[in-house]
Amino acid sequence: MNKKKWTVGSLIPGMETVREVPVQVVEEKKVDKTxxxxxxxxxxxxxxxxxxxxxxxxxxxxxQGCGIKYxxxxxxxGVCTVDILxxxxxxxxxxxxxxxxxxxxxxxxxxxxxxx
Numbered sequence: 001m002n003k004k005k006w007t008v009g010s011l012i013p014g015m016e017t018v019r020e021v022p023v024q025v026v027e028e029k030k031v032d033k034t035x036x037x038x039x040x041x042x043x044x045x046x047x048x049x050x051x052x053x054x055x056x057x058x059x060x061x062x063x064q065g066c067g068i069k070y071x072x073x074x075x076x077x078g079v080c081t082v083d084i085l086x087x088x089x090x091x092x093x094x095x096x097x098x099x100x101x102x103x104x105x106x107x108x109x110x111x112x113x114x115x116x
Contacts, residue, residue, distance in 0.1 A: 039085035
C-alpha cells in the first residue's frame, strides 16, 4: 500500500513526494535486579545504572537509555554533571578534571566517574 502525502513541493513537476517512515520501537533495557546500581539525577532526569566494573558512568547511563546531557567527554565542559543519589561507593575517586571543574561539590562528572 503506497501512502502518499502531498506537499507544495510534490505539486511541482520533478519534485519528490514525502515518504512515510516507519516508527522504530526501541526495546526497553532489562536491568539485573540483583546487581548493585548507582542512582543518578541530572535536572529532572533520573535513572538507575547497573554497576559494571571499569565502565564509565556516562556510558552505563546511555546504555540504559538514560537521557542525560553530555558534550566533550573530557571533563572540561561540565555538561554531564550529575547528582549521585545512591551507591557512590561503587564509583572511582574524583580525578583531577572533576576537582578542577566541580571543586568541593558532591556532584560528579558522568564522563569521568568510573564504576568499580
